[in-house]
Amino acid sequence: MIQVFRGLENLPERFKGSVIALGVFDGFHLAHRKIIETAITEAKKMGVTSLLVTFDPHPRKVLNQSDGFVLPILTSLPEKIRLLSQTELDAVLFVQTDIEFLKMSPEEFILTVLMEHLQVSKVIVGYDYRFGKDRAGNAAILQEKSKFSGFDVEIVSMFSIEGEHVRSSAIRKLLLDGKVEAAWKLLGRPYSLTGKVIKGFGRGHALGFPTANILPNDSQKLIPAFGVYFSRVHVKNSVSYGMSNLGTRKTFDAQEFSIEVNLFDPPTVDLYGEEIEVELLKKLRDEIKFESADELKKQMINDKMLCMKIKNEMEDKLNGIDERYQARVS
Structure with missing residues (x-):
């Protein structure tokens, strides 16, 4: 049974040094599963725990609160936990997202979150992962800076099905158009x-x-x-x-x-x-x-x-x- 933790300060010591799958993972679609399965495989190879690190609420919701923007989510928190529990992940950590957290520069995020709090062994991210203030950090920057930070980064490339890129934004559009069969194909359910x-x-x-x-x-x-x-x-x-x-x-x-x-x-x-x-x-x-x-x-x-x-x-x-x-x- 997957273990669920909320807040960086509440992660037990035994999960520090994990291989982590890092991202928002709204939708838990097939590309997300590829990232997660890569993290599980790498953790087994290295003999450490596998940990999914995600954010609640969705960062875009926090950033757009001031203008009344409402981001429709694809997976609620209970759904996300239920779906993750059907994987071989050891644990999931929900990091509290607020304005102060999102003001961190990419360098601060790497030092404070990945190195000091999580002490990660390896980070698995998707090709389009963004982080830090104004989304200034990306997967390539994370990989470059990891060389001097004591952990490895693996970037999972774009995942497509029958020529369709599997992305949460694409699934949202399909659903808003009523194309639930096409969304099913990208979600895997x-x-x-x-x-x-x-x-x-x-x-x-x-x-x-x-x-x-x-x-x-x-x-x-x-x-x-x-x-x-x-x-x-x-x-x-x-x-x-x-x-x-x-x-x-x-x-x-x-x-x-x-x-x-x-x-x-x-x-x-x-x-x-x-x-x-x-x-x-x-x-x-x-x-x-x-x-x-x-x-x-x-x-x-x-x-x-x-x-x-x-x-x-x-x-x-x-x-x-x-x-x-x-x-x-x-």
């Missing part, structure tokens, strides 16, 4: 939203399509393009398929954003208050304002039929994620 089931207005039940209404756990988690999605749902150790609506329920002139999931084979237990994870597998259509509830019901019948067709077409791909989040990078 379907993108998901997690939250608690809350009481709704009962409109879905009246239409013959009862829905679980979900309150997201993290308000800063990126919400993909509004619309209806074929989904895979995890709740109470069971898996079901269904269709999810992300949007404002236009047909009923609602204003507030909501996530509603109609489960095709729901658990027999009461779901209210339960945590539910919704994996978005394919976008079916945009959110539409229908002239009547009957028109909406007709469309939902067609949506469900389309979902079942897609499920059959995706059978091999869906079987490939039964061992959840175990995507390997060669």
